[in-house]
Amino acid sequence: MRSASLQIHLGFKLATAALAVAGSVVLLMALTRLIPGDPATVILGSRATPEAVATLNARIGLDKPLIERVFTFFGRLASGDLGEDVFNGRPVLSLVLNALPNTAALAVASMLCAVALGLPLALFSARWPGGKTDRMVAFLSVGFISTPSFVVSVFLLMVFSVHLRWFPVLGAGESGNLGDQIWHLVLPTAALAAGWVGYIARLLRSSLLEVLGENHVRTLRAYGVSQTKIMMKYALKPAILPTLAVLGMGFGELLGGAVFAEVIFNRPGLGSLIYDAIRTRNYPVVQGGVFVIVMLYVLTNLIADLSQSLIDPRERARLTSGQGH
Amino acid sequence: MTFNPTRRQVLVGGASLATIVALGGVHPAFAGADRTKITVRVEKDLSNLDPANRSGPIDLNVIWSVQQGLISFKPGSTEWELDAAEELEQVSDTEIRFKLRSGLAFTGGYGDLTAEDVKFSFERFITPDAEGKPVTYAKDWSALDRVEVTAPLEGRIILKNPAPALYTIALADGSGRIVSKKAFEALGKDIATKLVGSGPYVLKEWTPREQFVLEINPDYKGPIKAHFHQIVGKPIGEQKTAEIAFKSGEIDFTAIDPENGKSMAALPDASITEIPAIDYVWFGPNIEKAPFDDIRVRQAIRYAVDIDAILQGAYSGLYPRANALLAPSLLGYWKDAPVHARDLDKAQALLREAGHADGFKTKLTIEANARYEAIAQIIQANFAEVGIEVEIEALESAAYWALGENDASKDLELSLIKFNGKFDPGFQTQWFTSAQVGQWNWQRWKNADFDALHEKGGVTVDPAEREKIYIEAQKLLDESAAFIWITHNLNAFASRKWLKPGVLPNGNNWLYTAFTQATA
Numbered sequence: 045m046r047s048a049s050l051q052i053h054l055g056f057k058l059a060t061a062a063l064a065v066a067g068s069v070v071l072l073m074a075l076t077r078l079i080p081g082d083p084a085t086v087i088l089g090s091r092a093t094p095e096a097v098a099t100l101n102a103r104i105g106l107d108k109p110l111i112e113r114v115f116t117f118f119g120r121l122a123s124g125d126l127g128e129d130v131f132n133g134r135p136v137l138s139l140v141l142n143a144l145p146n147t148a149a150l151a152v153a154s155m156l157c158a159v160a161l162g163l164p165l166a167l168f169s170a171r172w173p174g175g176k177t178d179r180m181v182a183f184l185s186v187g188f189i190s191t192p193s194f195v196v197s198v199f200l201l202m203v204f205s206v207h208l209r210w211f212p213v214l215g216a217g218e219s220g221n222l223g224d225q226i227w228h229l230v231l232p233t234a235a236l237a238a239g240w241v242g243y244i245a246r247l248l249r250s251s252l253l254e255v256l257g258e259n260h261v262r263t264l265r266a267y268g269v270s271q272t273k274i275m276m277k278y279a280l281k282p283a284i285l286p287t288l289a290v291l292g293m294g295f296g297e298l299l300g301g302a303v304f305a306e307v308i309f310n311r312p313g314l315g316s317l318i319y320d321a322i323r324t325r326n327y328p329v330v331q332g333g334v335f336v337i338v339m340l341y342v343l344t345n346l347i348a349d350l351s352q353s354l355i356d357p358r359e360r361a362r363l364t365s366g367q368g369h
Numbered sequence: 370m371t372f373n374p375t376r377r378q379v380l381v382g383g384a385s386l387a388t389i390v391a392l393g394g395v396h397p398a399f400a401g402a403d404r405t406k407i408t409v410r411v412e413k414d415l416s417n418l419d420p421a422n423r424s425g426p427i428d429l430n431v432i433w434s435v436q437q438g439l440i441s442f443k444p445g446s447t448e449w450e451l452d453a454a455e456e457l458e459q460v461s462d463t464e465i466r467f468k469l470r471s472g473l474a475f476t477g478g479y480g481d482l483t484a485e486d487v488k489f490s491f492e493r494f495i496t497p498d499a500e501g502k503p504v505t506y507a508k509d510w511s512a513l514d515r516v517e518v519t520a521p522l523e524g525r526i527i528l529k530n531p532a533p534a535l536y537t538i539a540l541a542d543g544s545g546r547i548v549s550k551k552a553f554e555a556l557g558k559d560i561a562t563k564l565v566g567s568g569p570y571v572l573k574e575w576t577p578r579e580q581f582v583l584e585i586n587p588d589y590k591g592p593i594k595a596h597f598h599q600i601v602g603k604p605i606g607e608q609k610t611a612e613i614a615f616k617s618g619e620i621d622f623t624a625i626d627p628e629n630g631k632s633m634a635a636l637p638d639a640s641i642t643e644i645p646a647i648d649y650v651w652f653g654p655n656i657e658k659a660p661f662d663d664i665r666v667r668q669a670i671r672y673a674v675d676i677d678a679i680l681q682g683a684y685s686g687l688y689p690r691a692n693a694l695l696a697p698s699l700l701g702y703w704k705d706a707p708v709h710a711r712d713l714d715k716a717q718a719l720l721r722e723a724g725h726a727d728g729f730k731t732k733l734t735i736e737a738n739a740r741y742e743a744i745a746q747i748i749q750a751n752f753a754e755v756g757i758e759v760e761i762e763a764l765e766s767a768a769y770w771a772l773g774e775n776d777a778s779k780d781l782e783l784s785l786i787k788f789n790g791k792f793d794p795g796f797q798t799q800w801f802t803s804a805q806v807g808q809w810n811w812q813r814w815k816n817a818d819f820d821a822l823h824e825k826g827g828v829t830v831d832p833a834e835r836e837k838i839y840i841e842a843q844k845l846l847d848e849s850a851a852f853i854w855i856t857h858n859l860n861a862f863a864s865r866k867w868l869k870p871g872v873l874p875n876g877n878n879w880l881y882t883a884f885t886q887a888t889a
Contacts, residue, residue: 079767079768080764080767080768080771080772080777081765081766081767081768081770081771082767082771082774094774094775094808096503096505096507097774099502099503100505131416131417131424131561132416132417132418132561132562133558133559133561133562134562134577139577142577142578143578198609198613201613201617202613205613205617206613206616206617209617209618212617212619213610213613213614213617213619214603214605214610214614214619214620215579215580215603216579219576307606307607307610308607308610309610310603310604310605310606310607310610310614312577312578312579316578316606317578320413320414320578320606323766323767324767325767
């Protein structure tokens with residue numbers, strides 16, 4: 045009975061996720077019809093004849109009605125086919141699969157970096173609220189949050205690439221050379237993570253202070269348990285739950301935010317793939333790329349949602365008692 | 370004073386030192402000592418390597434290095450030299466005979482280059498594909514009737530009509546590249562991504578969106594000498610990123626904004642090259658729409674605008690002024706073209722005469738970028754002085770160029786346009802003919818005499834006679850007052866001091882085979 049309730053919850057979440065993905069793709073395809081310009085003009089140059097444009101659009105399938113294109117897209121999807129690049133016929137799936145690891149590595153590295161720095165900052169702040177450390181962390185956090193990542197990117201490039209020549213400007217590193225790939229990852233990761241460090245630090249600090257103000261913590265203090273032990277053992281776990289939920293959504297945000305870092309650092313990831321495809325009206329690539337991004341976004345949210353349910357005993361109890369979603 | 374570090378201090382110190390050592394070394398990408406290899410920045414990735422369906426100069430520059438034509442452009446010039454052809458003779462206005470060099474072979478085991486391959490390569494442009502669709506660049510060979518093979522290495526190109534532009538627009542350009550018939554049949558649609566040729570370089574690698582690598586073709590037997598063992602092309606879309614990558618030493622050659630030339634030239638190992646372009650930037654009204662259907666209003670706005678202020682304000686005073694359609698380096702350049710100076714009194718008098726003493730409101734449509742926005746704002750300020758209120762409509766690139774489709778431009782009022790040029794004047798005049806109204810003639814200007822001159826210029830063989838024809842055609846454009854020329858543009862490039870780039874006079878096309886080590 046309990047397991048059935050959990051299955052219903054999971055099924056509901058998966059169905060919602062599938063609907064969100066399908067809805068996004070249909071919306072995207074509808075929106076692309078409203079944007080002036082087409083790949084034919086880009087391919088044929090700005091002064092192509094209308095006949096050549098029409099011929100090429102027919103070849104690409106852009107002359108077909110929206111509904112037919114939607115069905116074609118989902119029909120192909122069933123066999124793992126995301127369509128073809130309109131410029132050279134390369135499969136979109138292979139383009140996306142080549143780009144995805146670069147974006148995923150950047151997003152994961154940025155998230156890890158943000159957590160690794162944001163967590164201790166939050167702990168220090170909450171340990172001595174209102175003190176010098178707290179004020180310093182608050183100042184830094186707001187600074188990190190409010191500085192746009194492209195400004196940070198350019199600053200890092202000027203200092204560490206142009207002046208010091210420590211880190212490269214371009215690309216994602218040599219294929220098969222992990223060291224080189226990590227080297228190429230450092231600056232974009234730092235640029236993308238900076239804002240999140242501040243965000244995590246602020247968010248977690250607030251949660252920690254909230255937990256530290258609760259009765260059971262006061263009781264622990266009365267029993268003489270050290271403040272450090274209270275922080276690490278009793279306060280961090282419940283305080284981190286809201287941060288986990290934000291991180292789940294934040295990962296999706298990072299995938300989107302990676303566009304800037306990828307364009308500035310010329311990193312061949314999914315964000316820059318979609319950016320270039322939009323500029324050239326390469327619709328199959330836009331659709332395939334966005335489909336995968338939406339999938340990842342929904343998936344990470346789902347994982348965050350489920351893991352929160354598993355970590356939080358109250359939520360776990362609610363689900364297993366059949367009170368479901 | 371003694372120093373007694375704790376265990377923690379030792380650990381922290383050690384870790385810091387290790388980090389500095391690990392990060393402190395210069396990344397191999399910056400080493401740059403290997404002068405057998407150069408890294409160039411291209412603005413976008415390769416797209417389609419089939420010469421008949423290529424998507425622009427980035428593709429073409431690579432195709433040129435890997436595939437041969439009967440003739441090819443001379444380095445740094447609009448003139449051509451023999452390439453795969455040992456002999457090439459214009460027998461009559463409609464016949465060109467050629468004889469191929471012996472021993473030229475395609476890479477990948479696709480056999481010798483023969484006259485059959487030439488016939489196949491050129492006739493593709495006039496023969497629709499299996500689905501009945503023409504190739505993208507079909508127009509380049511519109512004068513072609515057929516290619517006759519007279520011997521394994523000899524043939525005749527037969528034209529339907531004289532076509533003096535054929536040499537620069539087709540034969541020496543991308544549409545004149547010789548593809549292997551055997552490879553084409555074997556590769557099918559992969560011809561767009563796999564480049565088989567007989568030229569000085571082979572396309573060793575193309576990792577989409579990361580890089581392409583050209584490497585010297587050891588089996589090449591033609592007359593062109595490649596100077597670098599390897600040429601790596603890195604697609605970098607953002608100009609700023611490219612300039613940073615050049616400063617950091619990761620790339621050896623990139624196009625730059627001429628305005629940044631001075632700061633780039635200050636780098637210790639950089640050299641800046643400037644090449645006047647052959648583009649044409651202008652603005653003008655849709656003459657079908659009131660009040661621009663009155664020539665007096667068109668003349669008035671020509672008097673109202675300050676072109677020199679535009680060149681100063683939007684181009685930092687670096688770009689040359691254009692007074693007519695054709696750039697100075699082209700056949701048909703009209704050196705005595707009138708330079709229309711600003712004259713507000715004349716502008717106001719003409720407006721009064723046309724019944725617009727209090728001015729009027731209009732809209733200027735531009736492609737959204739900083740430079741065109743600056744031009745538009747100067748025009749806006751200039752026109753305000755004679756009572757014309759200008760609203761600026763800035764459109765994203767693809768949306769802007771979509772105005773050329775299906776008569777979408779008919780609602781335009783004023784538009785600011787930049788077209789890229791090619792080396793034949795007929796390429797430039799073709800967009801202003803009556804037949805182009807509804808397509809790329811956004812001024813919607815129709816003139817039968819201009820159409821006739823354009824036609825005549827396209828089939829006249831004598832260069833002196835052609836020059837007269839194109840000057841006459843430009844006079845008609847000037848009389849219409851529908852085209853207010855701004856500049857022919859300027860190209861600027863940054864390269865390492867030890868590198869001499871091989872750029873053609875239009876700036877967009879590069880001959881990778883002509884990149885050499887600088888002698889100075």
